[in-house]
Amino acid sequence: MELRKAEVLGFCGGVRRAVRMIERELEEGPLETLGAVVHNPRVVAELERRGAHVISSLEEARSGRVAITAHGVGEKVYREIEARGLELIDTTCPIVLRAQRAAASLAEEGFKVIIFGEADHPEVRGLLGWTKGSGVAVLDPTAPLELPRRAALLSQTTKGAELFAQFVGRFLEHHLGRLGELRIINTTCPETGRRYEAAKELSRWAELVLVVGGRNSANTRRLAETCARMGIETHLIEEAAEIDPRWLIGKERVGVTAGASTPDSAIAAVIQRLEELAGREVLAC
Ligand code: SF4
Missing domain, CATH: 3.40.1010.20 (4-hydroxy-3-methylbut-2-enyl diphosphate reductase, catalytic domain)
Structure with missing residues (x-):
């Protein structure tokens, strides 16, 4: 055979970086991670054993130190961490960070931000959290949408360029006639x-x-x-x-x-x- x-x-670069950062921080003492650092029970269990406890809400933070995962979080979560006086360990992947910045500046400019991705995926929830309420996550490009004159298309980073291109193509077929301006930002991860x-x-x-x-x-x-x-x-x-x-x-x-x-x-x-x-x-x- x-x-x-x-x-x-x-491991991709972003996850490898996040795990290393958490491991380094664990040398200083226990901490909490807001959600699982990676979608892998084995890695999470090993980090848990070494003192990185997974929490689902900041109310559960006990150690005074909280890590944001590679998937990133929305703007409100940063504010809450600060308001609670917690030490922040930010392992957001730089590629996700770029997508968040794009979402935030498009929302600021008045675009409706449409994210090709799963609404309940942590990264997508984080991206939506930078759109000041103007964002929506969709998987079906033909789904009925309330569209203003200006809209922007972004992708969950892990969807891949091929799928995003298909999404954009079908979105154009169905919705272009109703739009005055459309921006497409390729936020897929190579x-x-x-x-x-x-x-x-x-x-x-x-x-x-x-x-x-x-x-x-x-x-x-x-x-x-x-x-x-x-x-x-x-x-x-x-x-x-x-x-x-x-x-x-x-x-x-x-x-x-x-x-x-x-x-x-x-x-x-x-x-x-x-x-x-x-x-x-x-x-x-
Ligand atoms: S954006 Fe890419 S490099 Fe970053 S965590 Fe996701 S898959 Fe990994």
């Missing part, structure tokens, strides 16, 4: 696209693909969908123990990829388990 990892997989491209490449080669990551991670689920759409047997697993040896029967080429919130240690454990099941060192690259 030949085993291959996707060229790009696992890291996401690179992961999908690498997963597709892997799927062209493999007979079986294992996608490692949290089931609560939207981008991990989409990676799995991407591979499955290529017609390849695909399994999303959170850890090595979930590998069913029967999946490997008759497979000569097995690929491994991982979501942007999956730590290197989880990927290494999956590779190790596959090697054990294959009974020899098989990693090709």
Whole structure:
């Protein structure tokens, strides 16, 4: 059996940076994180063990130090942190920060900000929190919308440029006639696209693909969908123990990829388990 990892997989730059920042801060003592630092139960449990407790509201903050995750938060949350006198550890990803700034300045200029994304995703909630109430999150570009003369389109960073382009195209078909001015800001993250491209490449080669990551991670689920759409047997697993040896029967080429919130240690454990099941060192690259 030949085993291959996707060229790009696992932690993206933003998540890696956020986890490192939290780890550094933990050397100074315990802290709370407003929401999970990454959508990966394994990483969250390890950080929790070291003193980073996940809270869902600032009222629960006990340590006096609170970390904002890579997904970022809205303007009101910063104000509340300050009002409560909490020390802020801001791990917002710089790419998300750029999207927040775009949302804020467009709202300031009087544009209705339309965000292509899931309304309940933490990053989208944060982006909406910079639009002074003028923002809305939509997934369906044909959905009926109250539109003023000026509108702007932004994307949840993890949607990827390809999906955003499709969204923009259909949005134009349906709504352009009602608009006087439309701004389009490409706030997609290149890291996401690179992961999908690498997963597709892997799927062209493999007979079986294992996608490692949290089931609560939207981008991990989409990676799995991407591979499955290529017609390849695909399994999303959170850890090595979930590998069913029967999946490997008759497979000569097995690929491994991982979501942007999956730590290197989880990927290494999956590779190790596959090697054990294959009974020899098989990693090709
Ligand atoms: S996927 Fe991109 S935008 Fe999101 S945290 Fe990672 S680097 Fe930042």
